[in-house]
Amino acid sequence: MGNFKFTQIDIEGLVIVEPKLFGDERGYFMETYHEEEFKNNGISTSFVQDNQSMSKKGVLRGMHYQTRNPQGKLVRVLEGEVYDVAVDLRKGSPTFLKWHGIHLSCTNRKQFFIPEGFAHGFLVLSDVAVFSYKCTHFYDPGHESGLLWNDPKLGIQWPLDGLVQPSLSDKDANWKPLS
Numbered sequence: 001m002g003n004f005k006f007t008q009i010d011i012e013g014l015v016i017v018e019p020k021l022f023g024d025e026r027g028y029f030m031e032t033y034h035e036e037e038f039k040n041n042g043i044s045t046s047f048v049q050d051n052q053s054m055s056k057k058g059v060l061r062g063m064h065y066q067t068r069n070p071q072g073k074l075v076r077v078l079e080g081e082v083y084d085v086a087v088d089l090r091k092g093s094p095t096f097l098k099w100h101g102i103h104l105s106c107t108n109r110k111q112f113f114i115p116e117g118f119a120h121g122f123l124v125l126s127d128v129a130v131f132s133y134k135c136t137h138f139y140d141p142g143h144e145s146g147l148l149w150n151d152p153k154l155g156i157q158w159p160l161d162g163l164v165q166p167s168l169s170d171k172d173a174n175w176k177p178l179s
């Protein structure tokens, strides 16, 4: 046992997962998910849908959540690097509207578990990023919602690194600001 390191952070429920790498002259092997180890470390949920997206440098996808069938997500990067952000939207949470960001990359191999009740998004820092994640509920297009990436009420510190404006879908450019 023990092929993963789990780190809880100061927003309850968010977990950083670091798989153990087994390298040899052929290359490497690592487990990327293990139901029992994850359950024993605060990720006691089942996943029903896997997604993958590819994005170019400067793309920002988010901040998304579902108002019905809220999706918990276990996210990781297969190629490149992103800055991944989760925002606590759980009613009554002591960290309501607080956010946490983390660099996920194919080199640090970190995974980020984001429970149901959070908005999620990421900014692509490398030329290309392939993003892969598991969801705890199915996609529910009729109940998609979102927050503006730069909503002053959130104050997310994106590593824009000179980028004036990330590249957004029309949907992501037009979420309603928090009142």
Ligand SMILES: Cc1cn([C@H]2C[C@H](O)[C@@H](COP(=O)(O)OP(=O)(O)O[C@H]3O[C@H](C)C(=O)[C@H](O)[C@H]3O)O2)c(=O)[nH]c1=O
Pocket (backbone or CB within 6 Å): 051, 053, 061, 062, 064, 065, 073, 120, 121, 122, 139, 169
């Ligand atoms: C999410 C999703 C999308 N789609 C279709 C709907 C659109 O025709 C197309 C692109 O969808 P969208 O622009 O919403 O994709 P993203 O901007 O990557 O959305 C995701 O971005 C952030 C980072 C998230 O955390 C969510 O998983 C999700 O909202 O794929 C599906 O058919 N199934 C799905 O589960």
